[in-house]
Amino acid sequence: MSQPTTMAPSPFVRLFGRYLREHGFPVTQQREAVAEIVFSSAAHLSVEDIERSLHGAGARIGKATVYRTLDLLVKSKLVEEHDFDEGFKRYEHRLSRRPEHEHLICLECATVIEFKSHEVQIIKERISDDHQFRPVRHRLEIYGLCVTCLEAGVELPQDGLTCPIETV
Amino acid sequence: MSQPTTMAPSPFVRLFGRYLREHGFPVTQQREAVAEIVFSSAAHLSVEDIERSLHGAGARIGKATVYRTLDLLVKSKLVEEHDFDEGFKRYEHRLSRRPEHEHLICLECATVIEFKSHEVQIIKERISDDHQFRPVRHRLEIYGLCVTCLEAGVELPQDGLTCPIETV
């Protein structure tokens, strides 16, 4: 990349640079460019989103480098990887926000609403205790229709058996 | 398939047959064979697991038919599809058990422990109300280490930044 995306890396990008140096990895312009995109958005970005932003900003970065940099960002714990059953992953940074939150996902338009629930943390602790399990992370996702799609009259197909549940 | 897996289909397989007939789909030996495997296991089966069982039982079924049949089973609501971030899907039938339950997943050995939490249902309702969201389904998964792996001394790599969370 001959033209850096920004002249001065933002504070979050510098944090990533610190992670790289701490681990003996070179700080490259490509890594800073990908980090800049991810940290400057509050959205849940797909690799395609990230590539589009990069190319829009004039950067020329291979897809493999984007994937490799996202791996590093996830390993650094500065970025979280999500899978909302769309067939690809999404990435969300963990800075300037509550580190732990859950998601409401619209099945129609893929809009993501974040919410926080202290009770989930409590459930996680209690259930893990009950099973002598050591929890590392969790995911609570609620799939359905957002208010916009509901107001637009969207309905989801209802299929299944006439009497779906026959618990024996 | 010249040799049916079982002489008489089990009750659950007959339920699937009913679904097929109700929708005008032919009831084939392949569909019954796949359903038989899925309904006779309480586990969370991968497509590979299912194929192995089929071939072990002497059935010769193409991979495509397994996928197509699983689609039908999911559409019938008799079977649930899961994605535990392993790079492939798993399938679990919903009969003879509480229809709604959550999962503890071991990051080391992929063992799945099921648990039920009424509170999650309540959280789902309340949060959805708050956001005028219409919930259709949810997923609560807790990832970590199961008791067996803990006792075997398994440790997960700790990476990340020295001071990982610097919320601004």
Place this chain on the structure above:
DNA sequence: GTCCATGCAAACCTTTTGCACTATA
């Protein structure tokens, strides 16, 4: 100057699809 990252393309892996053939109803 050394070592590692990058870019490109090929490989990978799960899942889907096209098509000739076969089984269901």
Place this chain on the structure above:
DNA sequence: TATAGTGCAAAAGGTTTGCATGGAC
């Protein structure tokens, strides 16, 4: 017998990898 399913192989789509080149330190 008409219609839909099956099996095989090829395609698809996201992600990973190999390798020669180029950049970081």
